[in-house]
Amino acid sequence: MRAHPAGPRHGEVVPERHGYAPASDLNAVDPKVWPRSLSRSSLDGSMMVAGKDVRDLAAEFDTPVMVIDEADFRSRCHDFADAFGSASAIHYAGKAFLCGEIARWLSEEGIGLDVCTGGELAVALRAGFPAERIAFHGSNKSDAELRTAVDAGVGAIVVDSYYEIARLVDIAEGRDENADPIPVMTRITVGVEAHTHEFIATAHEDQKFGFSLAAGDAAEAVRRIVACRGLVLMGLHSHIGSQIFDPSGFEVAAHRVVGLLGSITAEHPQLLASIRTLDLGGGLGIAYTSDDDPTPPDAMAKSLQDIVSRECQAAGLVAPKIAVEPGRAIAGPGTITVYEVGTIKDVTLDGGHTRRYVSVDGGMSDNIRTALYDADYTVVLASRTSTAPAISSRVVGKHCESGDIVVRDCYLPDDLAVGDLIAVAATGAYCYAMASNYNRVPRPAVVAVKNGVARTVLRRETDNDLMRLETW
Numbered sequence: 001m002r003a004h005p006a007g008p009r010h011g012e013v014v015p016e017r018h019g020y021a022p023a024s025d026l027n028a029v030d031p032k033v034w035p036r037s038l039s040r041s042s043l044d045g046s047m048m049v050a051g052k053d054v055r056d057l058a059a060e061f062d063t064p065v066m067v068i069d070e071a072d073f074r075s076r077c078h079d080f081a082d083a084f085g086s087a088s089a090i091h092y093a094g095k096a097f098l099c100g101e102i103a104r105w106l107s108e109e110g111i112g113l114d115v116c117t118g119g120e121l122a123v124a125l126r127a128g129f130p131a132e133r134i135a136f137h138g139s140n141k142s143d144a145e146l147r148t149a150v151d152a153g154v155g156a157i158v159v160d161s162y163y164e165i166a167r168l169v170d171i172a173e174g175r176d177e178n179a180d181p182i183p184v185m186t187r188i189t190v191g192v193e194a195h196t197h198e199f200i201a202t203a204h205e206d207q208k209f210g211f212s213l214a215a216g217d218a219a220e221a222v223r224r225i226v227a228c229r230g231l232v233l234m235g236l237h238s239h240i241g242s243q244i245f246d247p248s249g250f251e252v253a254a255h256r257v258v259g260l261l262g263s264i265t266a267e268h269p270q271l272l273a274s275i276r277t278l279d280l281g282g283g284l285g286i287a288y289t290s291d292d293d294p295t296p297p298d299a300m301a302k303s304l305q306d307i308v309s310r311e312c313q314a315a316g317l318v319a320p321k322i323a324v325e326p327g328r329a330i331a332g333p334g335t336i337t338v339y340e341v342g343t344i345k346d347v348t349l350d351g352g353h354t355r356r357y358v359s360v361d362g363g364m365s366d367n368i369r370t371a372l373y374d375a376d377y378t379v380v381l382a383s384r385t386s387t388a389p390a391i392s393s394r395v396v397g398k399h400c401e402s403g404d405i406v407v408r409d410c411y412l413p414d415d416l417a418v419g420d421l422i423a424v425a426a427t428g429a430y431c432y433a434m435a436s437n438y439n440r441v442p443r444p445a446v447v448a449v450k451n452g453v454a455r456t457v458l459r460r461e462t463d464n465d466l467m468r469l470e471t472w
């Protein structure tokens, strides 16, 4: 029996997104979108992650719950290391999702870590992540953050402004004469218009990151670094944006960074010995829906390696090591969010059509990306399969906000009922990392599953957690 009062039905809902049609099988789970270990139980069709039934996960950890397929996360680290030829060339971008357990996995996999605040740095160091494999980014690092990073011995500080160089010069001048110089890279704004949402593109001129190549700031930053004996420039860095499918933006960036390498080594020949890395940043897109076609790491590696070696050869330079900083492409695909359906409403729209609103027990506090970037997600009924017809639906959260949308346009089976579990795919990057306590909603638990065994990585917040800053 349907658990919700069936509202007025005026015919088939017309989805807003052009060309959006229901999948031929609503129970299907496209391997491109879902974690590598994900399957449907052969007994009753319930969704399984790494051998664990989502109904058992919900019973044990409550909902909403974010479920990481640990082997998926680790295997994507290997994919990048294999593609780029060395684990040390890969810096996982911690901003996508970082906690102690993730830092430990990265440490075990031998890859590096990019942090962009003192908070991310603190988590990594507390988890025992080797400091020398950390690159410290950020457009406004404080003096205290820089001192902590230098004292910890991070592998590189990626400088982003003249103020930061001045802060580092101060720190370097205050150190013991025999201390090793502080390793730095410069973040270059290469002037590429990445084909992605404007809020997540970062290499066009009119934004806050980096030193402009075109305006000559990049060359001037290098001069100021070279002038300080306590700093050593060990690489150049560029990051063009995020959720990018078209490798041409990276190729243009690589071309321009190699051009800069040529001009600065002509001006400062000593840099030929110290600059060992061209870091082309992160940004590789992932499939949030079956329509997305991301470039696989090996194809991306080949195209970047080809262009850097070609350009270096033309410029008479020895090609430095290429490094990349994938966040989303490592963390994103292997995690799902499991929600319980709480209410179902059919709403009549202009023209007599109906839209079904399916409310779940989380929302924009655990996934702000739909509200912020109009992001697309894939959602399916997870606790069972269904052969009911597809109904155009919208998955919304429990927040006091009409923009609290988790999946804007989707098809779910007509017999979806209160108490069913639904799963949203590819929520491992920038969902928990950007989570909030809006409306005093506690953050969900994050659970890792491996070989049928689930364990808490981050526990669910409690009401006490919500009140821990009170001074009463």
Ligand SMILES: Cc1ncc(COP(=O)(O)O)c(C=O)c1O
Residues within 6 Å of the ligand: 093, 095, 096, 114, 137, 202, 239, 241, 242, 243, 281, 282, 283, 284, 325, 326, 327, 328, 329, 429
């Ligand atoms: C400097 C830098 N590196 C790496 C990343 C990771 O990006 P993504 O998660 O899209 O791979 C970002 C975020 O956009 C970034 O700003």
Ligand SMILES: N[C@@H](CCCC[NH3+])C(=O)O
Residues within 6 Å of the ligand: 095, 200, 242, 243, 369, 373, 429, 430
């Ligand atoms: N937070 C963004 C990406 C920005 C990445 C960091 N520069 C997202 O969810 O897609």
